[in-house]
Amino acid sequence: MQYSYDQVASDLFRPVRFNKGHIIWLGILTIALFLCLYAYSIQLREGLGVAGIRDYVSWGMYISNFVFFVASSLIGMLMSAVLGLIGMKWIRPLTRIAEIIALAFAAVAGLVIISDMGRPERLPFLFLHGRIQSPILWDVTVVTTYVIISALLLYLPLIPDLAMGKKILTKPKILVKVYEILSVKWRGTKAQWDIIHRSMRILLILIIPVALAIHTVTSWLFASTPRVGWNSTIFGPYFVSGAFVAGIASVVIAMYFFRKNYKLEKYITELHFNNMAKLLVLVSLVYLYFNINEFLVPGYKLEKGDAIHLHDIFVGHNAGLFWFAQLFGMIIPIVLLLFRQMRKPFPMLILAILIFVASWIKRYIIVVPTQEHPFLPIQHVPSNFLIYQPTLIETAITLATFILVLMIITVLSKLFPVIPVWEMQEEAELNEKGGQS
Amino acid sequence: MEEQDKLHDENQDEHHNEEKKQSRRKFLRDVGIIAGGAVAGGAAMYAGIHYEDSKPPSGERLKLLAQDGKLLEVDAHHVAEVHLPEGELLMKEGREGLPGHKWVMVVDLAKCRNARKCIDACQSAHHLRPEQYHINTLQMKESKKTAPYNMPKPCQHCDNPPCVSVCPVDATFKRGDGPVLIDNERCIGCRFCIAACPYSARVFQWFEPPMAEEDKDLTYNVELNVPQKKGTITKCLFSADRLREGKLPYCVSACPNGVYWFGDEMEDAVTNGTTKETVSFSELLKQNAGYQLMPELGTKPRVYYLPPKNRLFPFEDGIEEEHNG
Numbered sequence: 079m080q081y082s083y084d085q086v087a088s089d090l091f092r093p094v095r096f097n098k099g100h101i102i103w104l105g106i107l108t109i110a111l112f113l114c115l116y117a118y119s120i121q122l123r124e125g126l127g128v129a130g131i132r133d134y135v136s137w138g139m140y141i142s143n144f145v146f147f148v149a150s151s152l153i154g155m156l157m158s159a160v161l162g163l164i165g166m167k168w169i170r171p172l173t174r175i176a177e178i179i180a181l182a183f184a185a186v187a188g189l190v191i192i193s194d195m196g197r198p199e200r201l202p203f204l205f206l207h208g209r210i211q212s213p214i215l216w217d218v219t220v221v222t223t224y225v226i227i228s229a230l231l232l233y234l235p236l237i238p239d240l241a242m243g244k245k246i247l248t249k250p251k252i253l254v255k256v257y258e259i260l261s262v263k264w265r266g267t268k269a270q271w272d273i274i275h276r277s278m279r280i281l282l283i284l285i286i287p288v289a290l291a292i293h294t295v296t297s298w299l300f301a302s303t304p305r306v307g308w309n310s311t312i313f314g315p316y317f318v319s320g321a322f323v324a325g326i327a328s329v330v331i332a333m334y335f336f337r338k339n340y341k342l343e344k345y346i347t348e349l350h351f352n353n354m355a356k357l358l359v360l361v362s363l364v365y366l367y368f369n370i371n372e373f374l375v376p377g378y379k380l381e382k383g384d385a386i387h388l389h390d391i392f393v394g395h396n397a398g399l400f401w402f403a404q405l406f407g408m409i410i411p412i413v414l415l416l417f418r419q420m421r422k423p424f425p426m427l428i429l430a431i432l433i434f435v436a437s438w439i440k441r442y443i444i445v446v447p448t449q450e451h452p453f454l455p456i457q458h459v460p461s462n463f464l465i466y467q468p469t470l471i472e473t474a475i476t477l478a479t480f481i482l483v484l485m486i487i488t489v490l491s492k493l494f495p496v497i498p499v500w501e502m503q504e505e506a507e508l509n510e511k512g513g514q515s
Numbered sequence: 516m517e518e519q520d521k522l523h524d525e526n527q528d529e530h531h532n533e534e535k536k537q538s539r540r541k542f543l544r545d546v547g548i549i550a551g552g553a554v555a556g557g558a559a560m561y562a563g564i565h566y567e568d569s570k571p572p573s574g575e576r577l578k579l580l581a582q583d584g585k586l587l588e589v590d591a592h593h594v595a596e597v598h599l600p601e602g603e604l605l606m607k608e609g610r611e612g613l614p615g616h617k618w619v620m621v622v623d624l625a626k627c628r629n630a631r632k633c634i635d636a637c638q639s640a641h642h643l644r645p646e647q648y649h650i651n652t653l654q655m656k657e658s659k660k661t662a663p664y665n666m667p668k669p670c671q672h673c674d675n676p677p678c679v680s681v682c683p684v685d686a687t688f689k690r691g692d693g694p695v696l697i698d699n700e701r702c703i704g705c706r707f708c709i710a711a712c713p714y715s716a717r718v719f720q721w722f723e724p725p726m727a728e729e730d731k732d733l734t735y736n737v738e739l740n741v742p743q744k745k746g747t748i749t750k751c752l753f754s755a756d757r758l759r760e761g762k763l764p765y766c767v768s769a770c771p772n773g774v775y776w777f778g779d780e781m782e783d784a785v786t787n788g789t790t791k792e793t794v795s796f797s798e799l800l801k802q803n804a805g806y807q808l809m810p811e812l813g814t815k816p817r818v819y820y821l822p823p824k825n826r827l828f829p830f831e832d833g834i835e836e837e838h839n840g
Contacts, residue, residue, distance in 0.1 A: 126721050203684045212684075213707075302711070454653060
């Protein structure tokens, strides 16, 4: 390790301030967000018909995007809980980044689903007239729970850093005040550490089933219907394994930018990219396994409905998107990452961006083609009912949700150190001791 | 009492000129009147209620049919008309349905010549756009070797409806007498039901409905689904409003070719919408090899089909073959 105990705090608190560049960046995001919100105002006024969805393909980009957001948020659970609990030390500088991403995607996922509602003002009906039989109710429940636990998993390990930060930071005054309030009189006593460690442990264990639940239930929105292409028993694990691929891509992209912009090369090292690459290969192989099951098994039998569906996505008009998603989202990364050179930061960034895009398209391929081939023929309707074509307005509304995620990540990563300071100090201390003995 | 009065009089004489005291007495008297009045009023109300209860039964007994189909007997003097606001009444009736019935439809595919009169009648009754179908006639061709045929396709009003299972807010519901209805004052527009329905029976109001302006003062009738509402689902209702009036559904009555039979499974009788002939429902199915659409999905449709024998109707235009049915 190249950092010493004394450096850690100053290195990691250095990026905590809003400089000109970030204010301009946030300004651009805000303007873009308002443009997209204008698109939403049109949808509110005219009706959902301003989107390309119609009576046959009635779930389009919004629902695909919702699935993608829920998927991306699962990474918080994988990094902090699964890897953390089994004692992987190298993930320590990355846990907060993963939690910020998880929280941002999970929180905005709720808004994505509202953008798909024909009557968004009736949202309270879910609580007033909710029917427990509906998977939508399960989804609302578990996503809310996941957002709360993710927020706590972000906040609790932040408390010691906040207490440290209020002494180190001098301006702006308001931020110091925020730190003081949020640090809830943390003094670092043994009793306080005990509380943090114990509650973290409980939350880390709790978040595993909750995270599995959010994406499994999301997959059941499809698998609980009798439609060809959705009527699958492995949709739960298929979605969860795919979620890890998408989530790791998001974290790698974030790691790269934080490392560069916040000058954190000493903390987020090539070793971390190398390890993330290996983790990515592992989850991609699991995902590949589920893909083989999902497509090969019905493809072998070719029942009537499956034959039409598979023909459409393998060689039909959705084939381009399908193969892009499968190749760039799974197969090519698995092969390329076998080579050491590809596990360096920059090649990893390129691969992660490709995987990110491919993962989004994969959700679209899961959601849309099934609806273009219902059991009974589509007849006597306008031609735009036959094939789904997203409109500019729904694209803008979808873009708005990504802008929101970026804004949340930007603000959180500027208000607080993106790497847990006290954990890095602990590491440094251990290393220094280790060096002496 | 007399003595008290006397005392009272004496007191009055004694303090005859003391105005102060007199005013106090006046105050006390006023309070007394008010309090007395209140007590008397309360007593009268109590007596009234008591009288109502203790009133000897009129002797006249009335037989009433309760909404769940039970026959009840009550004394005539207890009977009073209930006035619910029109909207509430329509909603209450619409959700409860018509007890003692199980509506079924039989579609004779051999008869359909794609006149599309059923569609016109339906769309005008429910204030729909031309591309919005509660019932649609599809041109079917099952294999290269078989001749094509026309298939009218309303909602199948499944007894195990996937759409109702997935609805998060009880907007779409299964009625005891068979129909699956939609309450567009409850629907949140999530379209999960569209995704779940294997028969593509559901329609969404993507824009302001065509007759929104004309219908805006109407009270919502859940059995007719009028007025239609933007951002909600609309669907075939088995013409629940017509069933309440004892009439056949709009599509059934409008058919010129005798395609539709409609009736009550509990009576085992169905009536043809064109000829008005009534036959045994079970016999009709048995003798004509009646079947349901995709029964393997376990949805238990309430719409039955009679096979398209004597397919003599060539199609002028091509038909879409790419479907999973």
